[in-house]
Amino acid sequence: MNIIKAINLVHEYIKRDEDNNVSGITKALDDVSIEVKEGDFVAILGHNGSGKSTFAKHINALLSPTSGTLIVDGKDVLDPTKTLEIRKQAGMVFQNPDNQIIASVVEEDVGFGPENLGVQTEEIWKRVEKSLKTVGMTAYRHHSPNKLSGGQKQRVAIAGVVAMEPKCIILDEPTAMLDPNGRKEVIEAITELNKKKNITVILITHYMEEVINADFVYVMESGKVIMKGVPREIFSQVEELKKHRLDVPQITLLAHELKKSGLDIPDGILTREELINALLKVSQQ
Structure with missing residues (x-):
């Protein structure tokens, strides 16, 4: 079952001059169709300005589409009577944690959201403990x-x-301001939530290494979806990704270069273990 379904989604930013006349229109989303199944870990990749963060804000009804359809957990984001329900089911984590943390003690901050939803005090503390x-x-x-x-x-x-x-949790570049250790911590926590708690995860990022364990990947550029598939399919297309100025995981790139030099290595190597096994097979031939 799809928890998110975007069909031909368009979002336009209208620029106005000092007299409030329209001076230009920018399409941040241009005919975007994306589906996310309940319980999946879906990654959306792209450079700054690709439209991925704009799409994320539509899922939580922070932005409304100019045209097209977006259904979140069976509810249309254009229906104002459903906004609160959508935000209850689609939680957002932004790039800078300082913009989301408001309390002076960790446990109080974690309990702030449930308290705003009217959850009983005893249940709040149970949720804080569990979270x-x-x-x-x-x-x-x-x-x-x-x-x-x-x-x-x-x-x-x-x-x-x-x-x-x-x-569903939407994470909009949650590791962009972190060092490598911090990035690793956060990605491990996200993966754990998805695999053990069956929470649907939508990860918006431009770090390729973060998405190798995703169930499905969308790649965006200039407001459009330009590639989609499982990670192995996406990262098998090294030259295509380079054409769009996108990186690939370092292990994948190393395997690609070794293959170009004549070694019999399969496309789409994602991990160190896969590369070692491929090289062992080559050495035994």
């Missing part, structure tokens, strides 16, 4: 968020969304 455990932050529940690392703050932000018990 912090899910992202591996229980030991920090009484800490000040200001004392945490970037990766820890982002995990607290994710816990705050998880505590609201949405069916």
